Every structure is written in C-alpha cells, then in structure tokens.
Amino acid sequence: MQKTPIDGFELDFEIQILKLGLKKSEIATRLGISLPTLKARIKTGEKFTLDNYKKLQSMGFKFNL
DSSP, X not given: OOOOOOOHHHHHXXXXXXXXXXXXXXXXXXXXXXXXXXXXXXXHSSSOXXXXXXXXXXXXXXXXX
C-alpha cells in the first residue's frame, strides 16, 4: 500500500504534537471536534477556524499565518 506524501503543514503539525507531548484525541476533545475531523483538518490545514487556531495556540502550538 502506497502512502500519500506529507505536506509542510501536516509535517509541522505532527512535529509540534510530539514536542508538546499531546495526543490527537486530546487535541480533538479540546477543540470540540471528532478525531476523524481533526485528522482531515491536519491533512489540509485550510479548514481550521480562527477559534481552532486560538485554542491550538493556547495548547502551545505556533503557526506562521
């Protein structure tokens, strides 16, 4: 099975998850979304709302918007 290539946003997001010691399920809960929705948003990066970005920043994420 062939994996799809990872883009810059997705790679950066995954690295930040590791650095912050968070789990995707914890992040999804804190954002008030389901885990499948979080995974889809990580893949595109475009579907996060401003409120989502603010909550992610409060968890320690850093973004260059």
